[in-house]
Amino acid sequence: MKPATIRIAIASFAKVAIAVRNVAFVVKQIVTVKPALTEGNKMADPVGFEGANVLMSGEAANCRDLEVFADGKQFVSCWRLTAEEMSEIAKTGVVWVSVWGGGMPPILISGTALVFIGERPAKAEPIIPKRKDAL
Incomplete structure (x- = not known):
C-alpha cells in the first residue's frame, strides 16, 4: 500500500471510530420508563x-x-x-x-x-x- 493510501485509510478509520464512539454514547443514553400507573410512580x-x-x-x-x-x-x-x-x-x-x-x-x-x-x-x-x- 502506498503511504498516501495508508493515511486515507487511517483517517477513514478514525472517522468511523469517532462515529462508533458517538453511537455508543447515544446507546448509553437510552432510558426506560416505569410501566403504567403504580403507587411508586403516581403523584397527585x-x-x-x-x-x-x-x-x-x-x-x-x-x-x-x-x-x-x-x-x-x-x-x-x-x-x-x-x-x-x-x-x-x-x-x-x-x-x-x-x-x-x-x-x-x-x-x-x-x-x-x-x-x-x-x-x-x-x-x-x-x-x-x-x-x-x-x-
Missing part, C-alpha cells in the same frame, strides 16, 4: 372542580377517571397533592409529566386555577368518587 389525585363539563373515563387498568373542563381547544384538569408529594417537590424542585400517545401535545402545569366562574377562580372540590351521571 384527580380532583373535581367547578366548571368541569366532561368526565374522561379511565377504563384501562393504568388510568383513573378524570373530570375536565373542555372547550374544544383544551382540556383542563385539577390535581391534589399529598403532604409527602409536596415535600418531594419542595426537595427536588421538579415535577415529571408523562403523556401517553404517539406525540407530545403542548401542556401547561399551573399552581393556580385555570378555569374561572365569572370573575373568580373555580374552586376545587374534595377528591370525588366517579360521577358519570353528574356530568
Whole structure:
C-alpha cells in the first residue's frame, strides 16, 4: 500500500471510530420508563372542580377517571397533592409529566386555577368518587 493510501485509510478509520464512539454514547443514553400507573410512580389525585363539563373515563387498568373542563381547544384538569408529594417537590424542585400517545401535545402545569366562574377562580372540590351521571 502506498503511504498516501495508508493515511486515507487511517483517517477513514478514525472517522468511523469517532462515529462508533458517538453511537455508543447515544446507546448509553437510552432510558426506560416505569410501566403504567403504580403507587411508586403516581403523584397527585384527580380532583373535581367547578366548571368541569366532561368526565374522561379511565377504563384501562393504568388510568383513573378524570373530570375536565373542555372547550374544544383544551382540556383542563385539577390535581391534589399529598403532604409527602409536596415535600418531594419542595426537595427536588421538579415535577415529571408523562403523556401517553404517539406525540407530545403542548401542556401547561399551573399552581393556580385555570378555569374561572365569572370573575373568580373555580374552586376545587374534595377528591370525588366517579360521577358519570353528574356530568
